[in-house]
Amino acid sequence: MRGLWLENKQLRLLSELPVPEPPPGEASIRVLRAGICNTDLELLRGYYPYTGILGHEFVGVVEQGPEHLIHRRVVGEINAVCGRCRFCRRGNSTHCENRTVLGIVNRHGAFAEYLCLPIENLHVVPDRLPLEVATFTEPLAAALEIQQQVKLHADDRVIVVGDGKLGQLVAQTLALVGCDLLVVGRHARKLARLEERGIKTGFADLVTEKTFDISVECTGNPEGFAIARRALRPRGTLVLKSTYAGYLTLDASSLVVDEITLIGSRCGPFLPVLELLTQGKVEVQSLVDATYPLEEGVAAFTHAQTKGALKVLLEISN
Numbered sequence: 001m002r003g004l005w006l007e008n009k010q011l012r013l014l015s016e017l018p019v020p021e022p023p024p025g026e027a028s029i030r031v032l033r034a035g036i037c038n039t040d041l042e043l044l045r046g047y048y049p050y051t052g053i054l055g056h057e058f059v060g061v062v063e064q065g066p067e068h069l070i071h072r073r074v075v076g077e078i079n080a081v082c083g084r085c086r087f088c089r090r091g092n093s094t095h096c097e098n099r100t101v102l103g104i105v106n107r108h109g110a111f112a113e114y115l116c117l118p119i120e121n122l123h124v125v126p127d128r129l130p131l132e133v134a135t136f137t138e139p140l141a142a143a144l145e146i147q148q149q150v151k152l153h154a155d156d157r158v159i160v161v162g163d164g165k166l167g168q169l170v171a172q173t174l175a176l177v178g179c180d181l182l183v184v185g186r187h188a189r190k191l192a193r194l195e196e197r198g199i200k201t202g203f204a205d206l207v208t209e210k211t212f213d214i215s216v217e218c219t220g221n222p223e224g225f226a227i228a229r230r231a232l233r234p235r236g237t238l239v240l241k242s243t244y245a246g247y248l249t250l251d252a253s254s255l256v257v258d259e260i261t262l263i264g265s266r267c268g269p270f271l272p273v274l275e276l277l278t279q280g281k282v283e284v285q286s287l288v289d290a291t292y293p294l295e296e297g298v299a300a301f302t303h304a305q306t307k308g309a310l311k312v313l314l315e316i317s318n
Contacts, residue, residue, distance in 0.1 A: 003053045003112025004297040004314075009046055013297055017053070020108065022116045027065030029074065029117065031316040033135045033291075034058040034110040036304040038166060038220060040103070042243050044301065048104065055110030055314075056103040057138040059131055065119055073125040075137040076117040077270055078102040094267050111297060113316060123270045126278050132291075135313060136169070136284040137273050143169040144276075145268030146239055147177070150214060154178045157211060161228040162218030163190040163201070165287060165311050166241055170216055172282045175199050182206070184227065187308050193286060207231050210258075220244055234258040239265050287311045 001017045022028045035057035043050050056078045062069040081088055081096035088096050102117065103109020125134045143166065152158070156179045160171045163185025171183045171194055183201045185191050191201035204227050213236055215228035220242035229250070232238055238260055255262065276282050291313040292300035304312040 001113045002294055003108070004055070004294070004301075005052065006043060006054050007051045009044060011044060011054070011298055011301055013295060017112060019114050020116045022064055025120075026080075026116045026118050027069060027122060028063050029058075029060035029076070029115050029122075030063050031058050031060040031110050031113060031115060032073070032318070033131050034314045034316055035135045035139070036300060036312045036314065037139060038164070039243055041301070041305055042220070043104065047243055050104060052103075053108040053110075053112045053115075054103045055112070056101070057135060058110035058115070059125060059134045059137075060110075060115070062122070063114075065122075069119070069122065069124070073131075073134070074122040075125055075134060075270060075274075076102070076123070077121040077141075077267070078104070078138060079267060080107060080118050080121065111294070111314060111316075113294070123274060126274065129274070129278055130285075132288060132313065133277055133284055134274075136287075136311075137270055137277070139166060140169050140173070140277070140282060140284070141268035141270050141273045142166070142241070142266060143173045143268070144273055145265050146170065146216060146241070147173065148268060149263055149265055150237055150239065152177045152179055152214070156180065156213045158182070158214045158216070159184065159207065159212045159228065159231045160216045160218060161185075161224045161231075162220075162242075163187055163194070164218065167218035168193065168287055168310070169282070169284070170218055170241060171199055172197065173276075174216070176276075176281060182212075189308070190310070197283065210234065212236060214239065216241060218242055222248060225250065229254070229260075232258070232260060235260070237261040237263060239263045241265050284311075288313060291315055 001019045080100045081093040082098040085097040100107035160183045212231045216239045217228040289310045
């Protein structure tokens with residue numbers, strides 16, 4: 001089996017990897033398409049000491065598993081959980097103490113011809129949903145998770161900092177709430193995509209200090225965090241959607257003085273996302289910069305790391 005292997009911050013295409021055999025309760029999936037995420041790029045930079053096959057955004061076809069899923073296109077939630085620990089028992093299974101995470105923690109990922117996931121993690125892709133669109137299910141679920149964590153109102157002033165892949169998805173999902181939304185970024189081309197959908201955008205100099213109820217940081221860099229924090233009113237809420245390869249320095253005292261609520265946010269619900277995509281309420285196809293075959297995976301990562309790049313996909317099989 002071919003796959004993109006990460007080890008010691010080096011990415012290589014290997015062609016003689018063993019095809020994974022699904023353990024009880026899991027399915028074997030032939031990967032069709034997979035997306036390169038900022039988390040993949042951070043892992044390449046050493047964000048977490050991972051060795052193995054990268055990738056967690058995918059669409060595939062079930063080849064071994066329950067009869068009702070055989071030959072069906074599926075997407076998969078990335079956390080494989082034990083169901084027994086204190087977090088699982090409390091309904092917080094994405095924080096399972098014994099979890100493995102597809103392409104991130106102790107489980108080989110989607111940048112290979114086959115992967116395995118628990119059957120309970122899988123969701124059938126509607127027939128009319130294009131393959132390219134369905135590949136955005138996992139990152140769009142992460143964007144939608146904000147609304148599971150923060151109660152949003154139409155009169156809330158909300159700022160999204162970052163116009164990249166994640167910022168684009170977060171902005172579109174928040175716009176569905178009807179809040180007073182502003183997206184700030186560095187790239188006129190990317191901001192124009194959101195303006196076409198009726199979302200207000202601008203550059204950092206447009207931000208007035210202490211005027212927003214909720215800030216969502218999607219840049220993964222200290223400058224973005226500083227803008228998001230500066231924009232918040234006292235007792236505002238700061239949502240962090242980014243992972244950081246390095247440490248973040250912040251003024252903790254100001255968080256105390258202004259009584260800021262700080263929320264980390266990552267994985268989200270798949271079923272409502274598939275519904276949104278099927279209904280066309282979120283537009284994702286224009287976010288695809290390029291699609292590379294798996295054998296050009298290293299070049300695809302180079303493209304994904306270029307300044308201003310949006311989503312880069314890998315075509316694994318047909």
